[in-house]
Amino acid sequence: MLRMRHDIGGAGGGPGVLVAEHVDRPVAGPGEVVVRSEAIGVTLPTVRKVREGGGSVAFGGEVAGAVVATGAGVTGFAVGDRVTGLCFADAYAEYAALNTAMASHVPAGASAVDAVALVRSGLVARGAYEAARVEPGESVLITAAAGGVGTLAVQYARAAGAGRVVAAVSSAAKAGFVRGLGADRVVLYEDADWGAPYDVILDGVGGELLAPAVRALATGGRIVAFSSGGGTVEAYELLVRGASMIGFQMRAIATGKPELYDRWRRELWQLHAAGTLRPAVHELIPLAEAARAHAAIEDRRNLGKVVLVP
Structure with missing residues (x-):
């Protein structure tokens, strides 16, 4: 082979x-x-x-x-x-x-391409949103919003009842694409304040973007880091906002909470069948x-x- x-x-x-x-x-x-x-x-x-x-x-x-x-x-x-x-x-x-x-x-009728675009990326998007404990009406910013996970996270946040869904991307050329997924607003990584503050930030980039992401949190805000990009956060930046940072790893759910993992997978396919999630x-x-x-x-x-x- x-x-x-x-x-x-x-x-x-x-x-x-x-x-x-x-x-x-x-x-x-x-x-x-x-x-x-x-x-x-x-x-x-x-x-x-x-x-x-x-x-x-x-x-x-x-x-x-x-x-x-x-x-x-x-x-x-x-x-x-x-x-x-x-x-x-x-x-x-x-x-x-x-x-x-x-x-x-x-499922019958779903393509292999749909499956690889939906399941793992959708599980990460779904799990990161769950880890943030988003309340109805809260504002959510999603980095790497045009990527495999980000595209589904934008759609899931919209469907789950977030009050304002903002997509952060690397280029203005991606703005129309992520708006088409349901983003209320698009910001660029280079922008000064990302239209802050936000109750929740789902970060799929890490690295140098972690610092501005934390600064964009509202009082009591939560940032969920699910990327492999590493990065460092100053504890003081969290302290002054009464904010928190959460690390999310899908493999830990798959091996440690298989029942939850299976339930999330079923939910993803149901949302896909309903047209709510479009890979x-x-x-x-x-x-x-x-x-x-x-x-x-x-x-x-x-x-x-x-x-x-x-």
Whole structure:
């Protein structure tokens, strides 16, 4: 099968070090299914890992397709089932091994592309919103609003009853796109105060944007950080606002609260069926051209999810 890997002999990081190779199909281990991939969602953490370089990189991502093999102890999944899930290693391949704890069935009538654009990103958006404990009528600002998670977070906040939904993006060229998702206002990262204050900020960027995000919080505000971008927050900035910062990780919910994880997944598909959540896909890119997919995200050109197709 075809698989993309990180060329550890290449100079530096970035998309240029992605190379294709042919390897054997994976074998389903205990609690795993092997899926013939129809669509693969590119995640920001993987793009950042490749950019950092310095060694072999595990290519994680969302995968959707048909089950071709099941491992020992697997229940609830059979050969031929259409599933989607998060693969933490070797997702950029024609076949991928998924742990069933991170897998779910794709409803009839839904495409594999819809699945990779909706489920994992939607779970993060849904979970971050829940972690913030948003009250009806509160104002919510969402960074990286034009990305895979951000596009769904804007729509979910609108549907969940937020009083004002504001999208923060890197370029004015994205303004019309995020307004079309339901944002009341669009601000740029370079703007002075982001139209502050906000009761809640859902941050998918991190890094240098954390400081202005905290300064944009209202008294008693909450910021939920769910990105892999790191960053530092001055405790004093939280103290003077009586504000709080919350870290959110989807994997902790999937492994620690599987019943909640399953309920959120069902809710996402219900909202999708009702037309409330519309996955946005930037482009379908051939698997062998994964470097182009990474470049789109690094250059902040993507409007929605970037998806690889074997």
